Amino acid sequence: MGRVVEAPLRDHLQTNYQTQAVANLADGRRVHLGSLEVKSPRRAMRWLRKRTEHVADQMDLPYARPLIAWLGDEREQHWALEGLLRGEPCRVRAYDEEGTLYVLTAAPIPVAAARRPYEGEPWSSV
Numbered sequence: 001m002g003r004v005v006e007a008p009l010r011d012h013l014q015t016n017y018q019t020q021a022v023a024n025l026a027d028g029r030r031v032h033l034g035s036l037e038v039k040s041p042r043r044a045m046r047w048l049r050k051r052t053e054h055v056a057d058q059m060d061l062p063y064a065r066p067l068i069a070w071l072g073d074e075r076e077q078h079w080a081l082e083g084l085l086r087g088e089p090c091r092v093r094a095y096d097e098e099g100t101l102y103v104l105t106a107a108p109i110p111v112a113a114a115r116r117p118y119e120g121e122p123w124s125s126v
Contacts, residue, residue, distance in 0.1 A: 017044035026099035
């Protein structure tokens with residue numbers, strides 16, 4: 001009779017990244033301005049930069065300054081990318097003249113990957 005060899009189950013976590021932009025209106029309503037789930041932290045940061053640029057372009061200059069400053073700060077963006085890789089979210093926020101708070105976020109979300117046997121170890125009997 002053959003011996004059954006079972007590979008130990010290993011939980012591998014793959015990480016995706018959820019990005020979103022939301023406008024929180026002064027009256028308490030929320031307006032969804034877009035979102036995207038991606039597999040790469042660099043792609044999440046690319047989306048975040050592009051969407052931040054779009055929001056800043058639509059704001060009056062005094063209110064857009066925090067967004068423009070963030071867009072021009074490569075060290076801050078590098079720090080945000082490193083944070084995503086460590087599992088930390090990145091948020092960019094600014095208010096407009098009407099009291100609307102714009103929040104743009106990129107955050108890691110763990111996704112269970114397929115379980116695989118150890119290399120060289122069969123799933124069935126030997």
